Amino acid sequence: MWWFSSKYENPEEINEKEFKNLVSSSTNKVKQFLIDNPQVVYKGIPLIMVIYLFYPVLLAGWYYLPWIWTTYQVYQTIPPGTIPVTTGILRQYLTYQQSGKLTWIS
Numbered sequence: 001m002w003w004f005s006s007k008y009e010n011p012e013e014i015n016e017k018e019f020k021n022l023v024s025s026s027t028n029k030v031k032q033f034l035i036d037n038p039q040v041v042y043k044g045i046p047l048i049m050v051i052y053l054f055y056p057v058l059l060a061g062w063y064y065l066p067w068i069w070t071t072y073q074v075y076q077t078i079p080p081g082t083i084p085v086t087t088g089i090l091r092q093y094l095t096y097q098q099s100g101k102l103t104w105i106s
Contacts, residue, residue: 014022034041
């Protein structure tokens with residue numbers, strides 16, 4: 001393949017010593033990069049953690065936000081007084097709120 005050098009036609013042809021040298025030089029380059037650029041550690045790691053921890057919230061928000069926004073818009077089109085709130089409904093709500101269970105009051 002064109003991205004392999006002619007020396008290594010097959011990745012399995014690298015012997016163990018060359019592999020260790022390659023890994024150690026790569027590790028040294030990464031360590032030197034992190035030493036030269038500490039902002040990668042103190043800004044990048046918290047960013048990755050925030051994305052990892054809040055990804056389910058972001059995903060749920062992305063899924064439910066259109067439904068929430070549409071419901072809000074529909075309820076904004078209903079003029080006040082169209083849905084009457086009676087004293088029975090208020091009593092039921094207050095009873096539910098105080099007792100923690102739904103009780104029907106007629």
